[in-house]
Amino acid sequence: MLPYYGDVDQMKQAAQSVLDQTHRDFRLVVIDDGYPDPEPRRWFEAMTDDRVTYLRNEKNLGANGNYRKAVELVEAEWFVMMGADDVMRPGYLAAVATAVERFDVDIVQPGVEVIDENGVRVLPLVDRIKRAITPRVTPPGEVLGGERLAASLMRGDWAYFPSLAWRSETVRRIGFRQGLDVVQDLALILDIVKQGGSMALLTDVVFDYRRHSQSDSSVRALDGRRFDEERDFFNTEARSFDALGWRRAARVARRHLTSRLNAASLLIKAAKADAGSPRALLRHMFR
Template sequence: MATIDVMLPYYGDVAQMKEAAQSVLDQTFTDFRLVVLDDGYPDPEPARWFGAMDDTRVVYLRNEENLGANGNYRKAVELVQADWFVMMGADDVMHAGYLSAVINAVARFDVDIVQPGVQVIDENGARVLPLVDRVKKAITPRVPEGGAELGGEQLAASLMRGDWAYFPSIAWKTAAVREIGFRTGLDVVQDLALILDIVKRGGRMALLSDVVFDYRRHSASDSSVRALDGRRFDEERDFFLSEAARFSGLGWHRAARTARRHLTSRLNAASLLVKAYRSDQGSPRALWRHIFR
C-alpha cells in the first residue's frame, strides 16, 4: 500500500488537469497512488491519456453520473487506501518536493492536517497575488522555519477571522476524515467545515513555511461566480453563525465571537460590489445584505 494517496476529483479543463496529474508523477517522493475521479466531463481525452500510461500507481475512474464537487469529494474519501491523502485540485500544481515536505511533517508532528506553504498562479501559470490572497497571507499565523503545530480554540478563532487555508494543498489523516466526513449541503466552505470539525474533536494542524504548491485562481471559478451572485456569502453567513453556536457549546467564546463577526467575509463581499454592479451575474443587493447582517 502506498504511503499517501493523491485523490484528483476532476471536471473541467483537460490541459490543466494533465498539468496537475503530471506534477504528481514528477514528485521526488515516489511512494504514492494517484486516483483520478472523472465526474463525467464530456471529453474522451482524459480516458485516452491515462489509459496510455504504463504506471501502476495511477488509477483512472469515470463516474457513471455527475456527482457534483461535494459528492465526488465524498466518493474520493471512500476510495482512499493510504493512511494520508491529498484532495488535489484538478487545475493546481505540486512542486516536485511537495509530497516529501508532507511526509516529513507527518513524521515530525502529531497532527491530522498538514497545510504547506502555497503560492497563487493565474490561468496561464503566472504568479499573482490578488486581494483575497493578500489578505490570506496577512492573516496566516507566522511559524518558524520547519513549521509548527496549531490546534484548539486558537486555530479555530484564527480560521474564523479569515480562512487562510488552501484546501487542494492540504494533506489529511485518513482516519480523522473518515470519522467525520464532508458535510452535505455545502458547496464553498466544505473544506473549512472539515478542518473545524477535526479541530473541535482535538485534532491539530501542522502549518509549514516552505512553499511547495501552486494554487490556481481564475475569475471563471465556481466560487467566484457564486460570490458575485451572493450564493457564496449566504452559505458563509449561515455557516459562521452555526459554528458560533458550536464554539459557544465548547466554551470557545473568542472563536464564537469571531465567527459571529465574520469580518473578512463581509469585507470580501464589499470588495466585490463594483464588479457585481457591472456584471450580468452579479447581485449587489445580496452582497449588501451580507455586509450588514
C-alpha cells in the same frame, strides 16, 4: 485523490505534477465527474504507470459528492484532495512525508504561492489578506489546534484546500458535511479541531494554487450564493463554539469580518456582471 471536472489541459498539468514528485511512494486516483470530453480517459488509459487509476462517474455527483466518494476510495494513511487545476512542486510529497514523521497531527498545511490561468505567479487582494492573517510560525513549522486555530480560521480562511494533506482515519470518522459547496473544506478542518485534532503549518513553499475568475467559488460569489452559504455556516459555527466554551472563536465567527469585506470588494464587479447580484452582497455585508 484528484476529483476532476473542468479544463483538460490544466488537469493534465495537475496530474503530471503529481507524477513528477521526488517522493515516489504514492497512488494517484482521478475521479472524473462526467466531464463531456473523451480526452481525459484517452490520456490516462495511455499511461503505463500502475500507480495511476482513472475512474469516471456514471452520473455527475457535484463537487461535494465527488469529494466524499474520493474519501471512500482512499487506501493510504494520508491523502491529498488535489485540485484539478493546481500544481504540486516536485518536493511537495517529500515535505508532507517529513512533516507527518515530525508532527503528531491530523492535517498538514504546507507553504503555498498563487498562480493565474497562465501559470504566472500573482498575489491578488484575497491572497494578500490570507498571507497577512496566516499565523507566524518558525521553520520548518509548528502545530496549531484548539480555540487558537479555530478563531484564526474564522478571522479569515487562510488554508488552501487542494494543498492540504489529511490523516485518512480522521477524515473518514468525521467526514465532509453534506449540503456545502464552498466552505466544505473549512467545515471539515473545524470539525476536526473541535474534536481535538490539530494542524501542522509549514513554512516551505511547495505548492502552487491556481486562482482564476471562472472558478466555481468566484461565480457563486458574484451572484451571492457563496455568501448565503458562508453566513449560515458562520452562525452555525458560532453556536458550536459557544457550546464548547470557545467565546473568542464564537465572537469572531459572528463578526465574519473578512467575509463581509470580501463581499464589499465585489460590489462593483457584481453590478457589471450579467449574473451579478449587488443586493445579495449588500445583504451579507450588513447581516
